[in-house]
Amino acid sequence: xxxxxxxxxxxxxxxxxxxxxxxxxxxxxxxxxxxxxxxxxxxxxxxxxxxxxxxxxxxxxxxxxxxxxxxxxxxxxxxxxxxxxxxxxxxxxxxxxxxxxxxxxxxxxxxxxxxxxxxxxxxxxxxxxxxxxxxxxxxxxxxxxxxxxxxxxxxxxxxxxxxxxxxxxxxxxxxxxxxxxxxxxxxxxxxxxxxxxxxxxxxxxxxxxxxxxxxxxxxxxxxxxxxxxxxxxxxxxxxxxxxxxxxxxxxxxxxxxxxxxxxxxxxxxxxxxxxxxxxxxxxxxxxxxxxxxx
Amino acid sequence: xxxxxxxxxxxxxxxxxxxxxxxxxxxxxxxxxxxxxxxxxxxxxxxxxxxxxxxxxxxxxxxxxxxxxxxxxxxxxxxxxxxxxxxxxxxxxxxxxxxxxxxxxxxxxxxxxxxxxxxxxxxxxxxxxxxxxxxxxxxxxxxxxxxxxxxxxxxxxxxxxxxxxxxxxxxxxxxxxxxxxxxxxxxxxxxxxxxxxxxxxxxxxxxxxxxxxxxxxxxxxxxxxxxxxxxxxxxxxxxxxxxxxxxxxxxxxxxxxxxxxxxxxxxxxxxxxxxxxxxxxxxxxxxxxxxxxxxxx
Numbered sequence: 001x002x003x004x005x006x007x008x009x010x011x012x013x014x015x016x017x018x019x020x021x022x023x024x025x026x027x028x029x030x031x032x033x034x035x036x037x038x039x040x041x042x043x044x045x046x047x048x049x050x051x052x053x054x055x056x057x058x059x060x061x062x063x064x065x066x067x068x069x070x071x072x073x074x075x076x077x078x079x080x081x082x083x084x085x086x087x088x089x090x091x092x093x094x095x096x097x098x099x100x101x102x103x104x105x106x107x108x109x110x111x112x113x114x115x116x117x118x119x120x121x122x123x124x125x126x127x128x129x130x131x132x133x134x135x136x137x138x139x140x141x142x143x144x145x146x147x148x149x150x151x152x153x154x155x156x157x158x159x160x161x162x163x164x165x166x167x168x169x170x171x172x173x174x175x176x177x178x179x180x181x182x183x184x185x186x187x188x189x190x191x192x193x194x195x196x197x198x199x200x201x202x203x204x205x206x207x208x209x210x211x212x213x214x215x216x217x218x219x220x221x222x223x224x225x226x227x228x229x230x231x232x233x234x235x236x237x238x239x240x241x242x243x244x245x246x247x248x249x250x251x252x253x254x255x256x257x258x259x260x261x262x263x264x265x266x267x268x269x270x271x272x273x274x275x276x277x278x279x280x281x282x283x284x285x286x287x288x289x290x291x292x293x294x
Numbered sequence: 295x296x297x298x299x300x301x302x303x304x305x306x307x308x309x310x311x312x313x314x315x316x317x318x319x320x321x322x323x324x325x326x327x328x329x330x331x332x333x334x335x336x337x338x339x340x341x342x343x344x345x346x347x348x349x350x351x352x353x354x355x356x357x358x359x360x361x362x363x364x365x366x367x368x369x370x371x372x373x374x375x376x377x378x379x380x381x382x383x384x385x386x387x388x389x390x391x392x393x394x395x396x397x398x399x400x401x402x403x404x405x406x407x408x409x410x411x412x413x414x415x416x417x418x419x420x421x422x423x424x425x426x427x428x429x430x431x432x433x434x435x436x437x438x439x440x441x442x443x444x445x446x447x448x449x450x451x452x453x454x455x456x457x458x459x460x461x462x463x464x465x466x467x468x469x470x471x472x473x474x475x476x477x478x479x480x481x482x483x484x485x486x487x488x489x490x491x492x493x494x495x496x497x498x499x500x501x502x503x504x505x506x507x508x509x510x511x512x513x514x515x516x517x518x519x520x521x522x523x524x525x526x527x528x529x530x531x532x533x534x535x536x537x538x539x540x541x542x543x544x545x546x547x548x549x550x551x552x553x554x555x556x557x558x559x560x561x562x563x564x565x566x567x568x569x570x571x572x573x574x575x576x577x578x579x580x581x582x583x584x585x586x587x588x589x590x591x
Contacts, residue, residue: 027391031402034388037465038406044431045420057429060438103318110315124316131327135526135574137547138567141554142330145337165326168319197311226413228529229547233555244415251419251533258423265419269412276411280404284477 042269049073049262056258072259073267081238082264085246088235089268092156092242093224096163101217103164104171109201111172112179113187125176132169136229144233154240162230167220174219174286178212179205215282218275225272243268338564353565363566365541366549369456373545374524377463381520382513384464385471390501392472393479403476410469418533421462425449425534449535452542459531459543466530467523471516478512479505511588518581525574546570 047066048056055066076082107128111121143162144153152158182205190200206213228244235241241249247264250257279286338354340347357363388406392399409417424431427447436443445451448458482505490500506513528547531537537544537552544552546566554563 024396027396030387031391035402035405038409038469041420041424041431041465042408042412045416045423048423059429059434061431061434063431103322106315107319110312114312116312121312124320128319128323131323133522133574133578134327134331135522135547135567135570137526137528137550138334138571139327139330141550141560141563141567142333142337143326144554145560146330146333162326165322168322172319222411226415228413228415228532229551232532233551244413247415247419248533251415251422256422258429261419262423265416269416272411272413273408276407277404280407283407284473 045262045265048258049266051259053259072257072263075257076260076263077267080260082243082246082260082267084238085241085243085264086267088156088240089225089243092159092163093221095156095160096167096224097217097220099160099164100167100171100220101213104168104216105175105206105213107168108172108175109179109205112176113184125172128169128172132166140230140233143230147234154235154237156240158234159231159240159242162234163224163227166227166230167223170223170286171216171220174212174216175209177285178209182208212282215279215286218279219282219286222272222275225268334564334567337561338568340561353562356562357565357569362541362544362549363546366544366546367569369543370525370527370545370547372456373460373463373527374521377460377467377524378517378520380460380464381468381471382517384468385473385516386475386513388468388472389475389479392476407469407473409466410473412466414466414529415533417462417466418530421458421465421530421534422449425458449543450539452539455535455539455542459534462530462534463524463527467520470520474516474519475509475512478509478516481512482508511585514581514585514588518578518585521581522574522578525570525577 044061044063047063049072050068050070051062051066052069052071055062058066077086111125115121116124147153147158152161186204186208187195187197187200190204191197195203226244227242228248231242231245232248235245243264247261247268250261250264276283339349339351341350341352342348392403396402412420425433425448427433427443427450430448432448433443433446436446447454449455486504486508487500490504495503526547527545528551531543531545531548532551535543537548547570550563550566550570553559553566
């Protein structure tokens with residue numbers, strides 16, 4: 001499958017028009033298969049969330065013909081606690097993103113614009129990045145014990161703190177990159193006009209990096225919203241658990257309510273898909289961050 | 295109040311400013327990334343708790359003789375190698391398919407990324423629904439075309455469970471490979487390509503001898519990032535199988551989780567997590583060396 005596609009790289013003049021058409025049709029077939037594989041399972045979950053139990057367990061499976069119902073959404077968000085988990089997830093993701101973006105952007109500016117003694121700026125940047133390399137389970141155990149000692153287990157605050165730290169290295173590196181793309185003369189001109197350094201940052205520089213700042217914030221929201229392991233370890237009560245932990249709790253129970261689980265899954269999925277589409281332009285940079293620029 | 299920035303005698307507070315800007319971030323990371331690491335070192339070197347705690351290497355000594363740990367390590371390796379191979383090959387194929395202008399390219403590019411964007415927990419839910427042996431869509435579809443699905447219990451079967459969770463990983467993360475490799479392909483200049491074709495190279499030869507070498511840095515980066523994630527895999531497996539049935543899909547991260555939060559043996563869990571950390575570091579340093587060699591060559 002990997003060799004075939006690049007037949008299209010041959011010059012159509014050499015291969016003939018018929019050949020080019022054939023290879024295009026073949027391309028679309030392969031892409032269609034890939035698309036189906038990527039989408040169908042997700043679509044299936046959406047249908048399950050909208051099906052009555054009779055339709056859920058029908059054989060053969062009903063992909064299209066079923067009587068849609070919203071009962072599972074009602075059940076999940078009104079009679080069970082999913083509305084609470086949703087609020088917790090939103091709060092934690094929002095607050096931790098604000099903290100991480102604020103602290104990280106200031107640090108990024110400091111690291112991007114000042115040469116510190118002994119290359120400290122470069123060393124600090126690398127050190128900050130390296131803290132992101134730990135597998136989460138490595139810090140999960142001590143963080144749990146620390147939070148237990150501080151009596152912060154099962155609080156939203158503990159997750160906000162931990163997610164802020166989780167996102168900080170990422171924010172620093174993203175924003176450092178954006179700042180470096182701007183010419184220094186911008187601030188210098190503003191400072192000649194009488195602005196202080198920080199005034200220049202807020203009045204001149206930040207407006208210019210707003211798209212990048214927004215993309216960075218969206219990435220933080222995605223990470224915080226999706227995070228599972230640390231939330232699982234630190235929040236076990238209905239009042240404090242996030243949506244992923246709530247869903248996981250239902251999934252691994254003895255009797256699984258498929259409709260409720262799917263409805264919660266759909267609600268957990270949609271904000272992320274919307275966000276992801278919004279930051280597509282920055283996706284590669286965000287995902288390969290550090291490795292590309294380091 | 296005109297300040298000349300290039301003058302050597304800058305105002306004093308300007309030199310303090312960068313430190314003030316950086317300090318909060320450094321403080322947060324020291325408290326929540328570095329301190330926990332030392333905390334983990336301490337508990338891994340102790341047995342007993344509270345006043346009864348004493349220093350010992352018992353937790354590390356236990357590692358080598360713990361069959362469960364070794365088995366979890368083996369699962370992790372199998373998982374990482376198989377998933378990485380498939381994700382790379384499929385991702386490269388898709389990237390090549392969408393490298394050249396094509397009607398609908400932007401749509402395909404976005405739509406194919408969906409699995410990667412989903413919360414891992416949702417991926418777990420999706421595939422529990424798909425792979426359930428009685429009511430899942432996979433077996434339902436197979437049955438409707440006349441295939442006997444009695445022995446195909448996927449995540450519930452000790453034989454198929456590891457393969458099933460690997461397949462789910464491939465489903466979710468092939469888009470990542472695709473995305474990074476596509477970006478790599480698009481950054482390659484066209485001229486060497488065209489020159490090769492003018493010289494009469496076949497499409498495959500051009501790909502093999504011109505495109506692939508130029509793509510190597512992007513390939514190494516994609517492999518490095520995926521490898522690090524694969525070695526720490528936890529979320530999807532936890533939702534899909536919780537390491538079961540039996541021990542058949544238990545990876546190192548799951549075993550550490552179980553040791554710490556089911557058996558409350560935090561010291562031993564910490565000791566194992568250092569093995570995982572060491573492993574991840576050694577492998578990523580290997581990749582980075584390759585990458586640097588690439589850049590200087």
